[in-house]
Amino acid sequence: MDSQTYINKVHKWGRIWAVITSTCILAYPFILAIVFGAWPKASTTLYALGSVAITFWTVGFIEVLTYTPMLGVGGTYLGFVTGNLSSLKVPCALDSMDKAGVKADSEEGEVISTISIATSSIVTMAVIAIGVAFLSLIYDFLQSEALAPAFDNVLPALFGALGVVYLSRYFKIAILPICVMLVLFIFVPYLNSGMVGIMIPVSMIITLVYSRILYKKNKI
Numbered sequence: 776m777d778s779q780t781y782i783n784k785v786h787k788w789g790r791i792w793a794v795i796t797s798t799c800i801l802a803y804p805f806i807l808a809i810v811f812g813a814w815p816k817a818s819t820t821l822y823a824l825g826s827v828a829i830t831f832w833t834v835g836f837i838e839v840l841t842y843t844p845m846l847g848v849g850g851t852y853l854g855f856v857t858g859n860l861s862s863l864k865v866p867c868a869l870d871s872m873d874k875a876g877v878k879a880d881s882e883e884g885e886v887i888s889t890i891s892i893a894t895s896s897i898v899t900m901a902v903i904a905i906g907v908a909f910l911s912l913i914y915d916f917l918q919s920e921a922l923a924p925a926f927d928n929v930l931p932a933l934f935g936a937l938g939v940v941y942l943s944r945y946f947k948i949a950i951l952p953i954c955v956m957l958v959l960f961i962f963v964p965y966l967n968s969g970m971v972g973i974m975i976p977v978s979m980i981i982t983l984v985y986s987r988i989l990y991k992k993n994k995i
Contacts, residue, residue, distance in 0.1 A: 778882050782848055785889075789852030796856050833973060841975050845869060847879045849889035857896040866933045867895040873941075947995055952982045 808814050842860055843851045846868050854864040868879075871891035877884040906913070916922070942949045956978050960966050966974060989995045 782885075785849045785852065789849070789856075792856055793852060837973060837976050841979065845879055846892070847885040847888045849885060850879070850892045853889060853892045853896065857892070857899075859899070862930055862933065863895050863899060864892045867891050947989060948982060948986050951985045952978045955981055 838860060839851075839855070842854065842865055845865060846854055850864075850868050854860050854868070857864070868888040868891045871887050872879060872884050875883065875887050877887060879885070879888055942953070956974065959974070986995065
């Protein structure tokens, strides 16, 4: 099978499963409402949707533009269907491709990204299943104050460990975006609450422009 045939099949099955999973997710609240006869008021639903839709739809759109070049075609479909991209799928795919010495836009990167995300999804489901089965035994332990700092820093730890590799490799390119983002998040505190996802493309634009300038000056 040539690469173009493979990509076409990935698009075909990716769209099919995206429609199936989206239908199942959207159908669940309607099934609950029918079974239990608990239909929320339209005004209440629209008010609740309006308060979160702007943020989540914007972040969702930005994530597609941001993560697709990183994950490749198969990885993108699989990652967005299974979810939890920022915390698990993206770090897993990037780390796997980095260790294999391939890029996402290559045939090898396409395969490795898809396999790594699939493996991450399987492991995640297995861990969740085990956690649910023994939740009553470990619930008090997970809610303990001793573990609270660890859970609060899971995402920074993941991207911090991943970032060290790329920052050390492309230090000249990384220094300006890092400084700009640090200044913004330190002196504009509200960005830390709900604007992190929106700031990702901002940092990408800064990085691209700065990289172009360095390239023109033969610095990189």
